[in-house]
Amino acid sequence: MAQTDDHTPKVRTRFPPSPTGALHLGGARTALFNWLFSRHHHGDFVLRLEDTDRQRSKEEHVRGILQAMEWLGLDYDEGPFFQSQRFERYCQAVEQLLQSGRAYWCHCSPEILEQKREQAMAAKAKPMYDGACREQGLGPAPGAVVRYKGPRSGNTVYNDLVKGPISFDNAELDDLVILRSDGSPTYHLAVVVDDIDMNISHVIRGDDHVNNTPRQILLYQALDAPLPLFAHVPMILGPDKTKLSKRHGATAVMDYRDLGYLPEAMLNALARLGWSHGDQEMFSRQELIDYFDLDAVGRSAAVFDQDKLLRMNQRYIQAAEASRLAELVRPFLAPRGVERPDPELLSACLPELTPRAKTLLELSEWAEPFLKEEPAMDPAAAQKFLGPAQAPVLERVLALVQELGSAPQAMEEAFQGLTQELGLKMKDVAQPVRVALMGRTFSPGIFEVMAILGPERIKARLKRALDLARE
RNA sequence: GGUCCCAUCGUCUAGUGGCCUAGGAUAUCGGCCUCUCACGCCGAAGACACGGGUUCGAACCCCGUUGGGACUGCCA
Incomplete structure (x- = not known):
């Protein structure tokens, strides 16, 4: 963001999922907040797939994420970009850092590093890279990595748009690897280079990145690039207050589609997790865009309330156009043996059924006896x-x-x-x-x-x- | 262990020093409606983690304690 300008530069946000799994609730909420923020400020929203981890990134997950974004109606102005296609640019950035003395080659083997880490842990010290190669003036070699050369003193401070001022002691930050021994860039390098190149003005992401922010700020500075603004939104927890995971049941966005949830209900529920607008609970897509801003985002982690989503879904089903519901319920009817519902019958019974169904799945259960020639007898x-x-x-x-x-x-x-x-x-x-x-x-x-x-x-x-x- | 973050009903939250005997939503319970099941309506119960300050006055500001979380990787 060009901070020398008096007028406000264009807002540009991004959502950078890593295609190592399905789009889950936390990611979807992050995507939503970024999308809402860009839409609210008439800015751009960029989608970027962070697939620098070639082992774990999968094509099917890319498709799944794209599909989930589409289902939620989160459209993007640019992308999807793939980091795997930008390796050349990252190497160039590494070269730049090497040239300017802000990075150095490190020959320490993973085994040595692991050993030192364990020793440090045993001595109850912070397991940090000790900077063995920092002043060696080493060059490239098989198995070598490039590390960023960070300052050993001073503080890195930034003003988080949701949490306020946050300060870190640079001495707490060790020299992180920016180029792996196989020549691929690491997350920290790639994310910073991309956000610079893509002119991202606001980095809105999960709370788990707060500790990464100072190192990334240092990288921006080393690359001589202007800083974006940072906003860290709190995590989404499972009912047991631990980080949401598969143990907690449905965690992927598409799980909810398959369970019979409407995308607008999902969106509404996600938006209300960590964000509020007075006492209002139900928001149309347009209201969300009109009202959303970072100052109303909360600071504490939130448990995803399934019951509330369910109730919300019921409200949206009641509000939905009958013709749309007729279409949406079909995939749920087919497995019940109703392949081709009589359109007239279906549209006639739907209005009576919507107050009774909390999901499309339930709607299909209610509709079945109307649509079958001979309904099952209990x-x-x-x-x-x-x-x-x-x-x-x-x-x-x-x-x-x-x-x-x-x-x-x-x-x-x-x-x-x-x-x-x-x-x-x-x-x-x-x-x-x-x-x-x-x-x-x-x-x-x-x-x-x-x-x-x-x-x-x-x-x-x-x-x-x-x-x-x-x- | 270190660093950083967080703390209002079970859950999501309103609240930015007096409007708070703390509001809404959801879940729970009770009632009404009634041909069943829902919807709807009415009502009940339910929270400022603790301890110090600051102030005429604190859920709101400060400090500490406790608790929770994140990070601490050649994952992102």
């Missing part, structure tokens, strides 16, 4: 509500439908008449009919169910139930 329900005692009632209802059709108002009046005539409660009629029509003891209101199904389906299902009841 044995326990049949046992209780479809016996000889109920047969007469079902017969009467069948006759009523034959005579009057299935319009809700007509049916309600007819049912009331029936209960009076037979001296029954409404539930004595409604429950058997419900089980007959839906195969289970729970469903939307019985008159709504009947209106949705229509006379023909009702008659067929009533007859089937009667066969069962008379046995």
Whole structure:
């Protein structure tokens, strides 16, 4: 960021996932904050894949991350860039540092280093590189690495946009490797070079990078580049307050899609983790953009609240357009044996189902008995509500439908008449009919169910139930 | 161990010295609604980690303690 200018330079943020796994909640939230910040300030958002670790980086993870970003609707203005394609530039930067005396070749073998580390630990000292090769003036050699030559005294201070001023004693920082023995750059070097080249103005990332920041600041300075602004957002924890991991169940963004969550619910829930806008809980995408800023980001780690997401998802399902829900629920219907749902039936039952479903998965469970020609019959329900005692009632209802059709108002009046005539409660009629029509003891209101199904389906299902009841 | 960060209901959080007998959300419990299940509505319970300061006054500022987390790699 050009700090010599009086006018505010353009905001440019980036999200740099490492393709060594799926996009998880923490990463998604970091991506979201970066995206929101850039959108709020009419800046740019850059996507960059940090795949300098050739062992662990996988093509499938790149695809997965891209897919998750798309699902969440986090679009980027530039990228995806791949660090693996920029090795030449990193080597150039290393060369520059070597030339200016800000870096040096180190011949220490990993074994020696490991030994020294253990000794230091045993002596309860800080396990730092001892700088054995620092003043040797060594050159390249097989197995050699390049280390950054850091200052041995002084302080490195920066003003974190969420945590405030943070200061480090340079003596605590050891000379980190910037070029591996196989010629590949390390994270610290690559991230700094990229952020310089890509003109990143704000580095918004996880809390776990706070300790990396001073060394990176030193690298910027060694490279004679202007500093970006840093903002470290707190971690996301599992219910046991430890760093979120696979032990905690669904942690990947796409897990939630497969569980039947809507992307807008996911986004809303993620945004509210560590960020707030007064007492408001529900935010549209546009509101998020309008209201988001770093000063409202909290400083303490947060546990991801699944229940709250679930509730939020339910609200978004209720608010969603029926036509979109019809599309979204299809992948959940197919495994239940409903490959081609009747479009009219589906759109008719959806409004009755949305207040009852917290996820698309649940929505498909509720929709199934409407959409199947012969819905599955719950044995326990049949046992209780479809016996000889109920047969007469079902017969009467069948006759009523034959005579009057299935319009809700007509049916309600007819049912009331029936209960009076037979001296029954409404539930004595409604429950058997419900089980007959839906195969289970729970469903939307019985008159709504009947209106949705229509006379023909009702008659067929009533007859089937009667066969069962008379046995 | 060292360095750095953090600390309000179970959880997410509002709160930036008086508006706080601490607000909202979620979860829990109770009630209403009712043909079942939900939704909705009403209500209950539930927190400023502890100890010192500063101040007329502290959840808010300072110091310490305790607790938690991150980093401490030729991972990112």
